[in-house]
Amino acid sequence: MTVSIRALLGACALGALATTAAAETTITVATVNNGDMVRMQSYMDDFYKMHPDIKVEWVTLEENILRQKVTTDIATKGGQFDVLTIGTYEVPIWGKQGWLVPLNDMPADYDVDDLLPAIRSGLTVDGNLYAAPFYGESSFVMYRKDLMEKAGLTMPDKPTWADITKAAEAMTDKDNGIYGICLRGKAGWGENMAFLSAMDNSMGGSWFNMDWQPQFDTAPWNETLTTYLDLMTKYGPPGASSNGFNENLALFQQGKCGMWMDATVAASFVTNPKDSTVADKVGFALAPNKEGIDKRANWLWAWTLGIPAGTKNEAAAKTFVEWATSKHYTELVAAKEGWANVPPGTRTSLYENPEYLKAAPFAQMTLESINAADPTHPSVMDVPYTGVQFVAIPEFQAIATAVGQQFSAALAGQMSADQALQSAQSLTEREMKKAGYIK
Template identity: 90%
Template structure:
């Protein structure tokens, strides 16, 4: 073999290695169409600057559709996605099934110990972190201070459901398109049932008793659903059975809701003058309780990024998650959008940051609400499950959707509260027997 030919072969080999080293890896990220996730897609230049060899394809879906698609894909090992946006409900269940990749080997700069304990705990199984929180949330009341003042009322920081009803009545002005209260009505275990399950906790109720018997025939559930329907029928907007988080956010930003009880993450969107016509008029209060019940209607959730087991692009997926849920990303958003608009509810350092405290009048109440939620004791009753606005069993996704459809139908006037509760009790008992929880 001649020297020239050897040199040529060597050059080809080096060229092949260089091509392999610079080969682009494409990962597919499935995410929800909430504001923080949509905003992240506008910052990808920063990620590409740090990782020029990784390309990200986005699949952005409405909440109920996202849940259905990622659940089907991971359960069937479909392999469509390399990064999933999932919540506190799915993580422990899927991790125990071996469906998720551990994130314990993220770089030291990720600083796992900075994650809020309540949020980190819900994403950890047997000492392994299986998802990294993009934002965390509880729920609280957002209300129009100007309308409360006009009505001669003051919102307590710790309201009861009686206070909420009084405020909703006083702020309702349907002739001018202002509704006293906006609440989730769209059917779904993470839509109307997130709200109603938390509301039932605050009424002294629960999904199941210690024998796994459904409790929809109990006094607390009857009070929960009748109070909810009464509030929405008297003081809520038309077509509320179709409204989820995004629809109510738009209504509130347009000045059409006197009050909205929902995820704490909404606070930055309702106080952002670029998007909200009432940005300078918003007040905040803790989620309500029934007088005499020591449990508020605040839930606990984190939209988090996880990697399905079996992905062919694990290293690239981890690089993306490390970037998207890092302190660096928080600082990037702060520099472009202001500290009030960074993804909230995930890191202790954010709530210790004086700039954030100054910019976000809702920061303390958000943290207080997150810390007050207790997934191990969601009700004043003893219960056999964990989870505040959900029940952490695999069957809950189907059950929550089915019950949510009954309650949404009651809101739409297609059945009475009594009929909806009776149907919820019957279908839940049937499914729990089929799954072996009930004899």
């Protein structure tokens, strides 16, 4: 009898352990090594307190590598990840293909209607929200107010490329390790080509005309690339062809850049005295335009969290996405890091919050830049595509990365601007013919 009871108790204990093990779900999140995403990983105690039955494993990668891995995984149904950090480019394309789980059933307190319309619309296909924005951004100019003052210049709120060139020259002091301007040079469709595509819009250009013919042999692209190379070779840091967002952020924080035009999300990092040696010296201006052209070089992007269709852990993945992109998470960051450091650019309520507006001197210019970007009319020319710093077609990722390699090589002095543009034109024509857009 005693043995039977012990056996029964043992069986019950094993059953309880099995139930506990089954109840704990492990999800794998693929994310980018940007500051906001790295910070989120340090706040997981809050998530586990609310959801002790879910364990999160992280795969944190450099931007170009992340894009390659998540694209391969979702296209091949590899099932390696349960949550993907993806952007405004991938979401509508993948959503239309049925590769992502719709997020139409977020709880009422998530407040989907609070998402900024410009950001939400870029993540919605046929009325379905396919990803939740972790942070949203446009682009603008960050500059050293002290160096501008020393040079006897004032940065306009709405500068032209001529203003930028003049300021870059005046602030450059290479003997003391200060470069007038830092811009993306690392090859990649989301690295140097994000910047250069937006810059080309501001010069009056476009990627394609209405017949899908590439436009690298036109005057605007010539002016874009030659102006960019001129700025970077005369006033930029050495080795710029290897610099992306994170490298330029470090340079600016170390006081080595007079100006940096990049994502608005960088503003909280360059004004945080814990990380930036020039935190109290930073001013902000809208992305520039060419005089007479009614488009600025500001893009529109959101890093978002999406769930691949077919994941075996959909419920747990949704729970994590809801937490990471909620008002609660914003308030958590504010409590720990201060309001200036919360993930920006996703919710209307943030830009109506007096505490945030007081703490973040860049808030209004960020919102103005986001609202000014128009993915449906990225160029002053009529174009057959949507997307500001990208073209929302599946082929763009590979084409723009190849073009970015040509332009990065030109920045490294391996070829001329004309050679890079000719190469970009021919390779883009070849791929567009292969894909059936042109004959």
